[in-house]
Amino acid sequence: MELKLRDGEVYGSVSFEIPIPEVRYTKENGVIAIDTNASPIHLAIAEVSKTGELLSYQTINLHNFLGLSQNSKDHQEWILAHQIVDLAIQKNKAIAIEKLKKLKRGMRGDGKAELRKRLHQWNAKKFLQKLKRVAMLKGVEVIEVNPAYTSVIGMLKYAPQLNIDKDIASAYVIGRRALGFKEDMPENYEKLLKDKAYLEFALKRYEEREKELTELIEKESNEYKRNALERELRNVENAKKLLINLIRSLQGEPSSCEGADGRNPEQGETKEVSQVAWQVLKVALLFPILGKVLPRDFSPLKPLLVEGA
Known part of the structure; x- marks a missing residue:
């Protein structure tokens, strides 16, 4: 416990340890794969079986996050992280995400002002960190994969083949990669x-x-x-x-x-x-x-x- 005096007010902070539960939901039963997207801002979620088939999918629009204060945005991100982890628990599956690397950001003068603005207002990396934290506390395995070419493979191979959105297709490839599947070219x-x-x-x-x-x-x-x-x-x-x-x-x-x-x-x-x-x-x-x-x-x-x- 730490107390600080600031502008005549006393502020206290308390740190404590929480036991980390045993991982109970693993990729042995498949994964819930997540692809983050900036244009438009949303999550693409694909449920992938342990044998690599696409079982179900959905998209979650995040545009309502853009006008929120930082505190409100953090609160909503924690709620969303719990919802996704609870989905993984319901489906008895692990979670697959991209490795937590810095997202590409538009540069000044590149003619993409709207995209730069959205990337500034919503940080996918921070959300995925929250998701990993919640998953750890609820015993759900999180597998991080190299995101290289997942979008290209998804859009060219699975989007036309399965008649799905390119972002869902990208999430599907992330899920298959987390399960160890290689993508042959058709x-x-x-x-x-x-x-x-x-x-x-x-x-x-x-x-x-x-x-x-x-x-x-x-x-x-x-x-x-x-x-x-x-x-x-x-x-x-x-x-x-x-x-x-x-x-x-x-x-x-x-x-x-x-x-x-x-x-x-x-x-x-x-x-x-x-x-x-x-x-x-x-x-x-x-x-x-x-x-x-x-x-x-x-x-x-x-x-x-x-x-x-």
Whole structure:
């Protein structure tokens, strides 16, 4: 116990130990996986069976947190953390989350003022820390996974396949990763990355967009809008480089797209799709086929994914 005198008032603080209960809810029965999202601010929650199937899912909108004071926000976050842990207990499952790393934040002048404002008003890392604390006190196992490419794999593989939102799909991948499952690239996507004619078509789409952006930047007088256009132009230029490298790798023998440059794995190497290969696939698919770098609807990919159309 500690007492302090401040401005004529006495303040007391008390610290005490709470016994940590034994972990009773583990990944042996599956997980409740959580993906945090900033645009719009919400949680995507996926219930995953121990064999890797998606059992149920939901989203929790957090926009009501934005106008609250810090104390009110903390209070609501604790309530939400208890609700999610209680869900895990009800389902007899562990909880899977992303590793607690600093979230990406928008930079001044990047043309994304609204996103920067939301990231400033709600800190996902602090919420996940509360969630871990509540889970520990209630005997629920929490598994932290590397979040690399979970969103890309989710949007390209499971969003069109299962007709679910890309954020739910990302949570699903987090859950499967926590359970130890690896994500193979679908066969029809592999075929697409070996199709030189298609890749040249995709490259042409980016070249056209590069020309459009260059013209728009020359005409744009608003600094913030110009910065946003320049940022997109850099992404287009990087996409072009990836596609050019992949096309060059097809000049000889067909590639297996295990790596970013499409090279076959070395003899004796275990076949496992490189995470970077998913990024190449994203570049080759989304803008050339759907016309957007990050669309909300991925259902048009289903005929390609399932039937090879």
